[in-house]
Amino acid sequence: MRRSIATVSLSGTLEEKLRAAAAAGFDGVEIFENDLVAAPVPPREVRAMAAELGLGIDLYQPFRDFEGVDDAQLERNLRRARAKFELMLDLGTDTMLVCSNASPVALGDDARAAEQLHRLAEAAAPYGVRVAYEALAWGRHVDTYEHSWRIAAQADHPSLGVCLDSFHILSKGGDPAGIREIPGEKIFFLQLADAPYLAMDLLQWSRHYRCFPGQGGFDLTEFTRHVLGAGYTGPLSLEVFNDVFRASDPHRTAADALRSLSVLEDALGREGAAERASEDLGDSHARPRVTLTRLPDPPEGAGYAFVEVAAQEEDAESVRAVLAALGFAHTGDHRSKPVQLWNRGNARVLLSSTDPRLGHTWGGAAAITALGVEVADPDRAAQRAGLLLAPTLPRRRDPAESRLNAVAAPDGTAVFFCPGGHDGREWLNDFAAETARHRHEGTDTPLTSIDHVGLFQPFDHFDEASLFYRSVLGLTPDASLEVAAPDGLVRSRALASDDGGLRIALNVSVLGRGTQADAAGGAQHIAFACDDIFAVAEAMRADGLAPLAIPDNYYDDLAARTDLAPAVRERMRENGILYDRADTGEFFHFYTPMLDDRLFFEVVQRTGGYTGYGAANAAVRMAAHRAERDR
Numbered sequence: 001m002r003r004s005i006a007t008v009s010l011s012g013t014l015e016e017k018l019r020a021a022a023a024a025g026f027d028g029v030e031i032f033e034n035d036l037v038a039a040p041v042p043p044r045e046v047r048a049m050a051a052e053l054g055l056g057i058d059l060y061q062p063f064r065d066f067e068g069v070d071d072a073q074l075e076r077n078l079r080r081a082r083a084k085f086e087l088m089l090d091l092g093t094d095t096m097l098v099c100s101n102a103s104p105v106a107l108g109d110d111a112r113a114a115e116q117l118h119r120l121a122e123a124a125a126p127y128g129v130r131v132a133y134e135a136l137a138w139g140r141h142v143d144t145y146e147h148s149w150r151i152a153a154q155a156d157h158p159s160l161g162v163c164l165d166s167f168h169i170l171s172k173g174g175d176p177a178g179i180r181e182i183p184g185e186k187i188f189f190l191q192l193a194d195a196p197y198l199a200m201d202l203l204q205w206s207r208h209y210r211c212f213p214g215q216g217g218f219d220l221t222e223f224t225r226h227v228l229g230a231g232y233t234g235p236l237s238l239e240v241f242n243d244v245f246r247a248s249d250p251h252r253t254a255a256d257a258l259r260s261l262s263v264l265e266d267a268l269g270r271e272g273a274a275e276r277a278s279e280d281l282g283d284s285h286a287r288p289r290v291t292l293t294r295l296p297d298p299p300e301g302a303g304y305a306f307v308e309v310a311a312q313e314e315d316a317e318s319v320r321a322v323l324a325a326l327g328f329a330h331t332g333d334h335r336s337k338p339v340q341l342w343n344r345g346n347a348r349v350l351l352s353s354t355d356p357r358l359g360h361t362w363g364g365a366a367a368i369t370a371l372g373v374e375v376a377d378p379d380r381a382a383q384r385a386g387l388l389l390a391p392t393l394p395r396r397r398d399p400a401e402s403r404l405n406a407v408a409a410p411d412g413t414a415v416f417f418c419p420g421g422h423d424g425r426e427w428l429n430d431f432a433a434e435t436a437r438h439r440h441e442g443t444d445t446p447l448t449s450i451d452h453v454g455l456f457q458p459f460d461h462f463d464e465a466s467l468f469y470r471s472v473l474g475l476t477p478d479a480s481l482e483v484a485a486p487d488g489l490v491r492s493r494a495l496a497s498d499d500g501g502l503r504i505a506l507n508v509s510v511l512g513r514g515t516q517a518d519a520a521g522g523a524q525h526i527a528f529a530c531d532d533i534f535a536v537a538e539a540m541r542a543d544g545l546a547p548l549a550i551p552d553n554y555y556d557d558l559a560a561r562t563d564l565a566p567a568v569r570e571r572m573r574e575n576g577i578l579y580d581r582a583d584t585g586e587f588f589h590f591y592t593p594m595l596d597d598r599l600f601f602e603v604v605q606r607t608g609g610y611t612g613y614g615a616a617n618a619a620v621r622m623a624a625h626r627a628e629r630d631r
């Protein structure tokens with residue numbers, strides 16, 4: 001389907017907005033009136049600029065407070081409208097959005113509103129302009145799409161239809177199924193916006209917190225399915241008022257925006273929404289009315305091949321010490337780069353002493369700079385990532401080395417697609433074997449794999465990052481939750497593949513204090529899975545590394561709220577092991593001390609079908625890391 005974006009969704013001048021929309025690959029834009037009025041170029045030049053960039057101007061908006069007024073006001077409103085129709089001729093756009101009257105002087109008289117909109121459409125027709133009537137959620141008298149359609153139907157003019165905006169409908173709990181009652185050709189325009197569920201005034205919610213489909217709490221797939229079911233064939237257009245987007249790089253926002261539409265179209269395509277719509281509309285033998293662009297399938301059965309930690313030499317030493325205490329051994333050296341392979345079972349950590357600042361938004365001493373993801377079909381994964389506008393990272397073409405495709409996540413973390421399976425892992429041949437022994441060789445305390453990775457995100461890119469990982473890697477997000485760290489509130493959202501092979505937990509400071517709360521919420525971590533957490537913890541302690549100290553109060557609370565045997569609780573206390581339980585199973589986990597205020601490790605043991613991350617313990621962990629720093 002045609003993809004558009006409202007200029008109000010992007011920051012910058014009108015020209016910058018157009019350039020960003022075009023660069024991301026949009027087909028068209030909605031020009032927001034304020035952007036045009038403030039632009040230093042006449043409408044004709046805007047039209048030429050858009051055309052040169054390959055963008056159509058699909059909509060001009062908004063025209064406010066038109067209908068349901070007294071007769072004198074109607075004449076003034078029609079005069080104002082004619083001036084806009086003239087302007088639209090110059091802009092080369094044929095659809096004007098008229099939003100329902102929000103003024104206190106509007107009269108609640110449907111017949112009057114219908115008659116006045118009929119006059120507006122009559123005035124628009126000679127200009128070749130269509131009027132799309134949109135019910136604002138806070139309209140004075142018309143605030144539902146059902147009502148706007150009743151009035152448009154009553155007005156009965158070929159140049160008058162409705163504009164549907166998902167925010168105005170879903171924010172009030174409207175039922176989108178009724179959209180199917182509207183003839184598709186009367187839906188002149190579709191605006192899509194998601195939003196997090198917030199209990200707040202509708203106008204404030206709409207003007208500040210909208211986000212792209214898939215980033216909030218609304219079901220935009222279901223919503224759009226109903227719009228297609230009505231027979232709509234126009235653009236999918238994003239109209240997102242958002243405080244962060246207004247202040248962010250418009251190129252990045254536009255790519256994030258297009259990614260959200262790609263995912264939405266793919267989801268609809270996978271369920272056969274276009275074909276089903278045609279059948280519902282009774283033209284089952286005809287071709288579907290719209291084409292839904294599909295993405296290559298997401299990776300299946302993906303898992304971690306490795307996680308790369310970059311640290312300069314003095315910091316690398318402390319990372320090595322912790323890995324060794326966890327039973328890792330240095331088992332290989334990269335043939336051409338200063339990168340060491342450390343592993344224990346299928347848990348592999350690459351320790352790189354290249355500059356950790358290179359290509360990464362995090363400076364600092366030690367940092368997770370890359371995730372190696374093992375997938376069945378790395379080429380397909382890279383192709384999918386490319387279609388989702390993931391920036392491709394250049395690979396050095398060293399003929400002796402395996403070439404892995406890599407893309408950059410929004411926080412700068414590189415994501416490598418590694419071939420999996422038994423004859424995969426050829427990238428391991430890039431490492432000359434070291435003869436190092438696992439220090440715990442002979443003790444039966446293996447870590448089995450990487451369970452999850454925790455990545456702290458810059459505030460402005462949290463939603464972008466979760467959409468990125470979700471779409472590129474085919475992960476499913478959990479609900480986001482808030483954790484009260486000693487230095488501030490941290491929002492956390494985990495994403496996982498269906499079989500749990502890939503899990504990522506994203507954290508962000510709720511107030512956007514990116515890096516100073518580091519000891520608490522701002523760190524990154526790698527969590528390793530094991531089958532016997534007590535053995536791993538005790539071997540680590542025997543190796544001279546104490547786990548992160550958890551206060552006795554925690555264990556008193558554990559005694560109060562669980563039936564864990566006293567001896568088990570005591571052993572947990574000695575080893576700093578925390579506990580969580582769900583209907584599906586149990587979770588035991590402990591942490592290492594913080595390295596360089598930035599990085600720590602976790603060891604987890606899942607029993608039964610537990611799929612969480614011990615969120616109940618997150619605040620205790622953050623307070624414990626803070627206490628350790630204060631000591």
Ligand SMILES: O=C(O)c1ccc(O)c(O)c1
Binds near residue numbers: 097239
């Ligand atoms: O917030 C507004 O005023 C506004 C204007 C135009 C729209 O299409 C809309 O959804 C909201």
Ligand SMILES: [Mg+2]
Binds near residue numbers: 191239
């Ligand atoms: Mg709208």
